[in-house]
Amino acid sequence: MATVNENFLRLQAGYLFPEIGKRKRAFAQAHPEAKIISMGIGDVTQPIAPAVIEAMHRAVDEMGKKETFHGYDDEGIGYVFLREAISKNDYKSRGVNIETDEIFISDGAKSDTANIQELFGPDNTIAVADPVYPVYVDTNVMAGRTGPIAGQGTYLKIVYMPATSENNFVPEPPNEKADMIYLCFPNNPTGAVATKEQLKKWVDYARENRSVLLFDAAYEAYISEREIPHSIYEIAGAKDVAIEFRSFSKTAGFTGVRCAFTVVPKELRAYTRAGQSVALNPLWNRRTCTKFNGVSYITQAGAAATYTSEGSKQVREVIDLYMNNAKVIREKLGSLGYKVYGGVNAPYIWLKTPEGLGSWEFFDLLLTKANVVTTPGVGFGPAGEGYVRLTAFGELENVKEALDRIARI
Amino acid sequence: MATVNENFLRLQAGYLFPEIGKRKRAFAQAHPEAKIISMGIGDVTQPIAPAVIEAMHRAVDEMGKKETFHGYDDEGIGYVFLREAISKNDYKSRGVNIETDEIFISDGAKSDTANIQELFGPDNTIAVADPVYPVYVDTNVMAGRTGPIAGQGTYLKIVYMPATSENNFVPEPPNEKADMIYLCFPNNPTGAVATKEQLKKWVDYARENRSVLLFDAAYEAYISEREIPHSIYEIAGAKDVAIEFRSFSKTAGFTGVRCAFTVVPKELRAYTRAGQSVALNPLWNRRTCTKFNGVSYITQAGAAATYTSEGSKQVREVIDLYMNNAKVIREKLGSLGYKVYGGVNAPYIWLKTPEGLGSWEFFDLLLTKANVVTTPGVGFGPAGEGYVRLTAFGELENVKEALDRIARI
Numbered sequence: 001m002a003t004v005n006e007n008f009l010r011l012q013a014g015y016l017f018p019e020i021g022k023r024k025r026a027f028a029q030a031h032p033e034a035k036i037i038s039m040g041i042g043d044v045t046q047p048i049a050p051a052v053i054e055a056m057h058r059a060v061d062e063m064g065k066k067e068t069f070h071g072y073d074d075e076g077i078g079y080v081f082l083r084e085a086i087s088k089n090d091y092k093s094r095g096v097n098i099e100t101d102e103i104f105i106s107d108g109a110k111s112d113t114a115n116i117q118e119l120f121g122p123d124n125t126i127a128v129a130d131p132v133y134p135v136y137v138d139t140n141v142m143a144g145r146t147g148p149i150a151g152q153g154t155y156l157k158i159v160y161m162p163a164t165s166e167n168n169f170v171p172e173p174p175n176e177k178a179d180m181i182y183l184c185f186p187n188n189p190t191g192a193v194a195t196k197e198q199l200k201k202w203v204d205y206a207r208e209n210r211s212v213l214l215f216d217a218a219y220e221a222y223i224s225e226r227e228i229p230h231s232i233y234e235i236a237g238a239k240d241v242a243i244e245f246r247s248f249s250k251t252a253g254f255t256g257v258r259c260a261f262t263v264v265p266k267e268l269r270a271y272t273r274a275g276q277s278v279a280l281n282p283l284w285n286r287r288t289c290t291k292f293n294g295v296s297y298i299t300q301a302g303a304a305a306t307y308t309s310e311g312s313k314q315v316r317e318v319i320d321l322y323m324n325n326a327k328v329i330r331e332k333l334g335s336l337g338y339k340v341y342g343g344v345n346a347p348y349i350w351l352k353t354p355e356g357l358g359s360w361e362f363f364d365l366l367l368t369k370a371n372v373v374t375t376p377g378v379g380f381g382p383a384g385e386g387y388v389r390l391t392a393f394g395e396l397e398n399v400k401e402a403l404d405r406i407a408r409i
Numbered sequence: 410m411a412t413v414n415e416n417f418l419r420l421q422a423g424y425l426f427p428e429i430g431k432r433k434r435a436f437a438q439a440h441p442e443a444k445i446i447s448m449g450i451g452d453v454t455q456p457i458a459p460a461v462i463e464a465m466h467r468a469v470d471e472m473g474k475k476e477t478f479h480g481y482d483d484e485g486i487g488y489v490f491l492r493e494a495i496s497k498n499d500y501k502s503r504g505v506n507i508e509t510d511e512i513f514i515s516d517g518a519k520s521d522t523a524n525i526q527e528l529f530g531p532d533n534t535i536a537v538a539d540p541v542y543p544v545y546v547d548t549n550v551m552a553g554r555t556g557p558i559a560g561q562g563t564y565l566k567i568v569y570m571p572a573t574s575e576n577n578f579v580p581e582p583p584n585e586k587a588d589m590i591y592l593c594f595p596n597n598p599t600g601a602v603a604t605k606e607q608l609k610k611w612v613d614y615a616r617e618n619r620s621v622l623l624f625d626a627a628y629e630a631y632i633s634e635r636e637i638p639h640s641i642y643e644i645a646g647a648k649d650v651a652i653e654f655r656s657f658s659k660t661a662g663f664t665g666v667r668c669a670f671t672v673v674p675k676e677l678r679a680y681t682r683a684g685q686s687v688a689l690n691p692l693w694n695r696r697t698c699t700k701f702n703g704v705s706y707i708t709q710a711g712a713a714a715t716y717t718s719e720g721s722k723q724v725r726e727v728i729d730l731y732m733n734n735a736k737v738i739r740e741k742l743g744s745l746g747y748k749v750y751g752g753v754n755a756p757y758i759w760l761k762t763p764e765g766l767g768s769w770e771f772f773d774l775l776l777t778k779a780n781v782v783t784t785p786g787v788g789f790g791p792a793g794e795g796y797v798r799l800t801a802f803g804e805l806e807n808v809k810e811a812l813d814r815i816a817r818i
């Protein structure tokens with residue numbers, strides 16, 4: 001008899017975004033005249049940059065000719081041309097030495113942050129911020145690394161670290177021991193960033209406790225303040241204890257093209273239960289070569305074009321456009337008396353609901369009264385209750401229209 | 410202390426194909442004058458069909474314009490236009506009713522056959538053919554579903570089913586109980602196919618034992634004999650017990666473009682340890698939406714073009730070209746006195762080594778004396794010892810040249 005992975009049955013019903021989609025569709029069906037503006041799902045809205053489009057057209061043509069056709073990517077971890085561009089532009093340019101064989105190209109940071117836990121044993125304690133991107137938690141639930149659901153939709157055996165206005169949404173390392181620590185800066189959903197000093201505390205904690213930091217930097221391109229680190233590896237000693245995730249999704253509008261990468265430094269180690277150290281770079285390589293067959297050549301050619309002088313300029317213009325939306329949202333909501341956080345180094349604005357309204361209550365209010373879709377903060381964890389997340393993706397005129405409607409309620 | 414997944418340490422050193430690549434590169438470096446012909450790794454060589462190239466160009470252009478830009482694929486399991494084309498052309502055309510919500514688009518059959526085991530509990534017994542595509546075994550080793558390595562590189566707690574010339578490389582259901590059964594027809598590496606009668610025995614076995622068949626049909630497009638089933642679902646009752654994997658890699662030359670799909674019927678069930686039945690379709694949906702973010706829109710547009718009248722004709726011509734290579738290989742090697750199998754309904758020819766040579770011995774002989782790269786059969790399992798796999802991918806003139814060289818040794 002084939003038995004099912006019963007850990008799946010512990011998952012809470014419905015991933016957050018499908019539930020939002022369902023409520024949105026139900027409202028749209030009941031009110032076909034309503035012009036709904038989405039500030040909910042963190043999806044980009046601007047088209048792909050011309051230099052990237054051009055590179056993808058060239059790559060498509062190459063695939064159509066025998067002499068330039070590309071089949072399997074030999075190494076399975078991504079083309080050298082892309083890994084070299086990443087090493088040079090994302091790391092060496094900031095004084096961080098990351099070699100090409102420490103970089104693994106993938107189809108998305110969601111896949112990578114979901115799959116990385118496979119390298120670790122079943123008994124590790126995971127720590128996550130609260131609120132948190134649900135993928136970190138759900139994938140550990142599926143793997144049986146958590147206990148059952150306790151109160152407020154949280155799981156036993158997870159260390160939740162509240163990110164609140166009191167700590168500026170940057171939690172301190174916990175007093176208890178945690179082995180696998182998920183950090184995300186710039187943060188989804190709060191838009192908070194961590195300073196070098198704050199990240200150093202985490203690196204120190206991990207080094208002391210032989211923990212591994214799983215550092216999700218998918219939004220690093222949105223950092224506008226000069227002193228904020230873009231990579232965990234800007235902290236001395238981090239290569240011994242941290243894996244970093246990056247993505248082209250929000251950097252270059254690749255949510256529909258699918259490309260990301262993960263850095264697993266050669267120094268990084270975890271341990272057998274007997275205490276023997278094991279390098280994680282060859283393990284991730286083995287995992288990648290066994291369970292994955294690489295990313296489309298066309299996609300990788302497009303991703304590489306984001307590093308050309310033309311491509312990087314075009315990509316930057318789109319980010320600036322989104323960050324101008326963020327500025328407009330922050331300022332307008334602030335002037336209306338709302339408490340807003342984030343939106344300076346991240347495309348997310350974290351909005352305190354007024355008058356003690358619950359996240360879903362305020363979500364429904366904005367949907368029904370202003371026809372604006374947001375993301376309920378509580379969907380990211382109990383400490384997100386009383387907040388909604390707004391995204392800066394979208395057209396400025398829609399953003400302004402949405403804000404005007406919010407102002408009227 | 411972060412502990413490592415110690416199951417990874419049970420994996421045997423080196424995935425097969427990197428080892429082949431290493432030997433090939435070492436030989437090429439020592440003999441730069443040698444013109445090596447690869448008949449080893451099962452990678453396609455013909456360019457992508459013009460209708461597909463055209464569709465991908467159109468899709469790239471769409472991504473470059475705001476009005477037609479595609480971000481995240483809303484449902485996360487693939488665009489409806491592609492799932493409808495699959496449902497109609499791959500299934501309904503053969504009298505099999507597979508609905509669009511039973512089809513999940515992915516980046517590759519390797520990923521899917523690797524990830525599917527996550528739906529199942531840790532105590533299931535897996536059964537695989539011997540020889541077998543290594544991914545089925547390695548991913549279960551990583552998940553801890555097997556025991557340690559025993560003799561001949563096999564793992565304890567796996568039911569190995571020898572596929573030999575005595576059973577025409579189609580094993581019968583085992584006498585012992587197996588819960589998760591990997592079947593691959595047309596077979597990689599032997600090129601064998603199963604008849605409806607043979608598959609019916611497997612469906613009957615699975616229904617009796619409440620097992621799940623994991624049916625890898627990545628090579629179905631190469632079937633030339635009319636009576637051979639293309640899908641496990643052509644067998645009555647299979648939707649209750651089988652998952653099917655398909656790919657555009659070998660069908661349409663997508664090894665470098667990356668697109669595949671998995672069918673999980675709504676009827677299919679596994680069981681809790683307490684015996685309660687659980688539908689696997691929503692579990693795979695949940696797994697997909699949590700750990701994956703869909704396939705490039707450009708790729709999916711290209712895949713859909715393989716179903717147009719023009720696209721399907723062009724794709725068929727390439728398959729015919731490869732299958733002509735297979736015919737030439739079979740006939741020539743047969744006339745040289747070699748025992749050859751496969752190559753009629755699959756792009757693989759399974760060649761018995763002469764004079765009792767071991768697989769790697771014969772591999773090295775062909776590499777050094779004929780400068781032809783093959784795949785050692787033993788790399789797929791102990792019953793593959795004494796065989797090498799040849800692929801029909803490549804240029805006819807290279808195939809002929811390789812055969813001439815083999816004839817001379």
